[in-house]
Structure formats: C-alpha cells, structure tokens
Amino acid sequence: MTSAPDRPSPRRPRRRLVTWLVVVAVVLVVAVVAVVVGTRAYTSNENAKASAAPSVAASRAPSTLDTQDLSGDWTVGEGSEAGYRVHEVLNGSDVTVTGRTSSVTGTATVDGSTISAATITVQVGDITTDSEQRDSYFRDSALDTQAFPTATFTLTEPVADAVPSGSDTTEVQATGTLELHGVTKAVTATLQVGLSGDGVDVSGTIPVTFSDYSVQAPNLGFVKVDDAGAVEFLVHATPAS
Numbered sequence: 543m544t545s546a547p548d549r550p551s552p553r554r555p556r557r558r559l560v561t562w563l564v565v566v567a568v569v570l571v572v573a574v575v576a577v578v579v580g581t582r583a584y585t586s587n588e589n590a591k592a593s594a595a596p597s598v599a600a601s602r603a604p605s606t607l608d609t610q611d612l613s614g615d616w617t618v619g620e621g622s623e624a625g626y627r628v629h630e631v632l633n634g635s636d637v638t639v640t641g642r643t644s645s646v647t648g649t650a651t652v653d654g655s656t657i658s659a660a661t662i663t664v665q666v667g668d669i670t671t672d673s674e675q676r677d678s679y680f681r682d683s684a685l686d687t688q689a690f691p692t693a694t695f696t697l698t699e700p701v702a703d704a705v706p707s708g709s710d711t712t713e714v715q716a717t718g719t720l721e722l723h724g725v726t727k728a729v730t731a732t733l734q735v736g737l738s739g740d741g742v743d744v745s746g747t748i749p750v751t752f753s754d755y756s757v758q759a760p761n762l763g764f765v766k767v768d769d770a771g772a773v774e775f776l777v778h779a780t781p782a783s
Contacts (some may be wrong), residue, residue, distance in 0.1 A: 544739060549641055550770050552744075555579055558687075563640045568738065572585055572658070572749055573706075577669035585701060593616075593748065595627070595659075595710065595772050595774060596623070596745040596746070596747075596775060596776035597734060597745050597776075598734040598736040598738070598743045598744065598745045598776070599711050599734060599736070601738070601743065601776060602711070602736050602737070602738035602739075602743055603738050603739040603740070604709075605708075605737035605738060605739065606739060606740050606779075607737060607741070608742065609707050609708070610702040611626060611654075611707045612652050612654075612705055612742075613652055613653050613654055614651070614653070614779060614781060614783065615649065615650070615651055615653070615781075615782040616649065616650040616652060616654060616700070616741070616742065616779040616782055617648075617650075617779060618644070618646065618647060618648035618649065618650065618662055618777045618778070618779045619647060619648075619778070619779055619780070619783045620720065620778065622644065622648075622741075622775070622778050623642050623643065623644050623774065623775065623777075624642070624643060624646045624648040624662070624664040624669075624773070624774065624775035624776075625641040625642035625664075625669050625773075625774055625775075626640065626641050626669065626771055626772065626773055626774065627639070627640050627771055627772045627774055628640075628759075628767055628768060628771040628772075629767070629768045629770075629771070630766060630768065631696045631766050631768075632769040633671060637753050638772065639671060639676070640671065640774075641669040641670060641671045641677070641680065642669065642670065643664065643665060643666075643668040643670065644668075645665035645668040646662065646663070646665075646775065646777060647663050648660065648661050648663055648779075649661055650697075650779050652700070652705055652742075653700075654705075654768075655702070655703050655704060655705045655706070655707075656700050656701065656702045656703070656704060656705075657697065657700065657701040657704045657705065657716070657735075657752035658699040658700045659697055659700075660695075660696070660697040660716075660718075661694060661695070661697070662775065662777055663693070664692060664694045664695065664775070665691060665692060666681075666685055666687050666690070666691065666692060666722075667685075667687035667688075667691055668691050670744075679778070682761075683753050683758075683760075684752075684758065685722075685723055685759055685761070686696065686723070686758060687692050689724070690722075690723050692721075693720065693721060693722045693773070694720070694721045695718055695719070695720050695721075695731065695748065695773075695775075696719050696721075696730070697716055697717070697718045698715040698717055698718045698719060698729060699716075699718075700726075701714050701715075701716050701725050701733070703738075704716075704733070704735050705733065705735055705742060706736060706737065707737070708737070709736075709737075710736065711734055711735065711736040712734070712735045712736070713732070713733065713734055713735075714733050715722050715730055715731070715732060715733070716730065716731045716732075716733050716746070717729075717730055718730075718731065720748055720750070720773065722750070722773075723740065723755045723756055724756070725754070725755040725756055727755065729748050729749075729750070730748075731746040731747065731748045732740070732744065732746060732747050733746045739778075740780050741778050741781070742769050742772075742778075742779050742781035743776065743777070743778055743779075744754050744775075744776070744777050744779065745774075745775065745776040746774070746775050746776075747772050747773070747774050748772060748773040748774075749770065749771075749772050749774060750770070750771055750773055751770050752767055752769050752771065753758065753769050754772070
C-alpha cells in the first residue's frame, strides 16, 4: 500500500509573507526617517545661511563728513545692497530665504535734517541666493525680469528729523510707493538712518504681499512660499557734489 505524497506546510508561505511585510515596514521607516532627517538638516542649513536684516546700527563706520550742513543732493550707489526675505515651508519645516544684490542706484535730497525726496532703484534680475534653481524661478517665472528688470521705491512725503548728527541713529517711517513687476503700490518703509564714513547709511524694510503685485508665490506641494514677504535694503548715500 503506497503512502500519500508529503504536502507542503502552510506555515512556510505565511512565514515568507510575514518576512516580506517586516522588510517593507523597515524600508518605509528608514525612508521616512531619511526624509525627516534630511529635511531638518536642509532647513537648519538654509536658516543659517539667511542674511540678517540690514541695520545701520550694526554696519556704520565713523563719519568723515562736515556735519554743519548736510543739505543738498545725494547719490545712492557703492556700498549699497537690497533684496528680499521670504518664508517657505518645506515638508512641514520652516525655512527663511534671503536674496541680495549690490546693483542699487538712486538719489536723495536733504534739507537740514529732513529727507525731502528719494528714489532707490534695484536691478531685481541680479538678486541671488545660494540656489541657482531658486534664482532662475525668481527671475523667469515669479518676476519676469526680462519684462520688468527693476523695482523702485519713491518717497512721496518728506521725512522730518531723519538725518541725525554725530553718532546717533534715528528710526523713522517713510511713506512712498513701490513699483514691482509693473505694479505700483503705496507702502510704508521702516528706516534706520545714521552718518557713516563719507555719507549717510539708510536701512529699511518694506512689507509686501506678492499677489498685490501680480506675483505668484511658488507652491510645489512639498515646498510652499508665503504670499507675504519683505523688501530689505541698506543704502549708502554720498553728497552729489
């Protein structure tokens, strides 16, 4: 009488299934940990790279000017910088990004200690960060700098008691307009003003809402940039004559 053939144990397929499930779970955990750790490392690195807000108090040099009468026309140029500050969320982590350029020009008129007129123009296509990919999006998609190469702040109301004497630093509000991406809006800039070297340093921050200027803040799913940001500048003005 012949014996029945051995049947494979049903436990083996189950063990294999359990083994594969464990492997998949481990791989998923490792992937999640890698994303979290990688995101934290990236955000920490990017936040460390962000430039500090411009400040006259932190950058000024001893004045070499004759401060008896500062009235007259002034020229904005060498030693100036401007750019932007934005907040983005990458995989749930907060990142601060700043861009800067030294391509800044302008003029100002001083009457005693009052700034009666001022215009500051920035070549926005020259603003750079640590990422060429980000800069390319900024130039080509966000601001279309081929069509709108500059941003301009124009003072529309005199700023009284703005220019201090000696080593003092004044903090004042300046009312003006900001032309950006072909759109002009009324803005208020918070300024610090102080004598520095052969001229006057003026640092400022202008809050902006990008959609007000028909600028679309990027939203790529894993990274989203806030619609609100700030234009920042530190300009050095010297007597025109």
